[in-house]
Amino acid sequence: MDTAFHSPRVRHAGFAGSWYPLDATELESFLEISLQEAKDRELQKGSFYPEGRFAILPHAGLSFSQRGIAPFFLHFPPQAERVLIIAPSHYTSLYSDELSVGSFDEYETPLGNLKGFSLSFGIKGGERAIQSEHAVEMVMPYLAWVVKTRKQELAVSTALVSHLSDCSKAKEIAHRLIDNLGEESLRSGKTLVIASSDFTHYGRRFAHTPYENNLPRAIFNRVKEDDLALSALLIDGNIKEALAFCENHHSTVCGLASGAIVATLATCFNAKGTLSEYYTSNDVFENEEDEFVTYSSIIWS
Template identity: 25%
Template structure:
C-alpha cells in the first residue's frame, strides 16, 4: 500500500497525536465569533503556515464546518494548494492509497482522483509535488474533524485560475465533496503594509470581486482563491470571512510579517 508520507510533521505542526490534539483543544477554547454563521459550508479558504502562527485561523473554519454536521453527508475532502518547492505547468493529483498523518492515516479516494486526472488535462501525477506543506498542513484537521472521509490532494503550479475553476465547478456539483482551498496572504511586509495588501484580498473574497484580486492581493494561493470565488459567483454561493491575523501576533515583529485568513463558502 502506497502512502503520501508526511514531510513537515515536526516542523509546521507536531509529529505526535497528543500534541496535535492539544493544539486543537487549545484553539477551540479560545475563540468567539463576532457574528453568527449563516452559511452551510461547501468549501473553505484556510492558511497553511505553522500551527503556532495560523493554526487557530485554519481550525476555526474546520470546526465551524463540522459543527453543521455536514460531514455526515460528505464523502471526500479535496485539498487544493500551491506548490512552494517544485515548478509545474498545471497541477499534480496524488495517486497514493493513503495520506499519512500523526493522528491516523486517511484513505485517498484513488478511483475518484484517477477520474479527475482523466477528465482534466492539466492534472498529472508528479511525486515531488507532494512534498508540499500547503496541502499537508490541512490533513490533520481533516482527520480530526471529518474522520472517515477520504481525501484528494491537488498541488498546482503555473495554472490559469479559470481552468481550476472549471474543476471546482465540477466538484461542487457533487454533494459528497468538501473543498479546501489553501493559501497564506502577503509575505514579509511591515505589519501596516501587510494589512493594507491583505485587506484587498479580504474585500475581494467578501464581495466576490475577481478584479479586485489584481489590485494588490499577494496571496501565495491566489490562483486557488480566485478559482473558488469564480465558482462561487457562477453558482451563487455566499462567502463569509471568519478570521484574519498576521505572524506579528506570535512573533511581535512588526517589520516582516505574513498574513493569514479563513473563510467559508456555501449556501
C-alpha cells in the same frame, strides 16, 4: 496462481514533528485547544463562523495557521464525504494554468491515515511535488481529527497550481472541477474544496518592502488595507480585479491561484463568503516587527 500484492501509495506526513506535533496525544490536545479558542472567539464576536463548503485557509506551521484553520473545522459539515485541497507549489516549478495532481491511496497523519481519491484531470505524476509540499499538509491533522472523534468517513485529494495567466483559466478549472467532482456533491456539501494560501509576506527577507519608510504600526495598517481589499475581491468572486490587484501591488500572497479557483467555484454556486479571521505572525508572537506574514481566512457557506 500467484496473486500480486498491492502496496498502497501513501503520502507521508513529512512535516509532523517540525511544523506540528508528531505525538498523537499531543497533537489531539493541540487541535482541541485550537477549536476551543475558535469557539471562544465566536462568543466574543457574538456571531458564528459559517458551515463551510469552500474556503481559503492558511498553511504556515500550525502554531501560526491554527487560528485561521480552526474556524472551518469548528462547524465542519456532517454530510462531508470528500475534501479536495488545492495548494501552491513552493518547491517545484509547474506549468501555468494547470492543476498538477497525484494518485495516493492514503494520506498519513499522526492521528491515523486518511483515505485518498484522485482527480481524473490535470497533469498527472505530481506525487513527488505533493509529497514535498507543506501547503497541502496543515489541514490534514484536522481532517484526521474529524474522522477519529466524529466517526465521519472522509476521503482526501490534493492538487497543486502555480500561476493563472488570467481569470478565464480560473473559470475553466472551476468548471472542470464541477464536472469531475459532481455539481450536486459540491452543492450539498458532500464534497468540500479548500484553497491553501498565506497572504502578504512583508519584509526584506521576502523582498517586499513597499511601505518601508513608515513606522511598524503604519506598515501593518497599509498591509492590512491591501489584504482586506484583496479578500473582498475574492469573496465577491471578482477574479479579474483580484489578479490585477496583486500584479499592481507586486503581491506576495503565495496561494493566489488556488484562492482564485476556489473563489470562482464558490461564485458558481452563489455561495456567501465571510472573512472568518485576519491576523499576522506578529499577533502570534505578540510583537510589532517590520517583517511578518499575514493570514486571511475566508469561508463560503
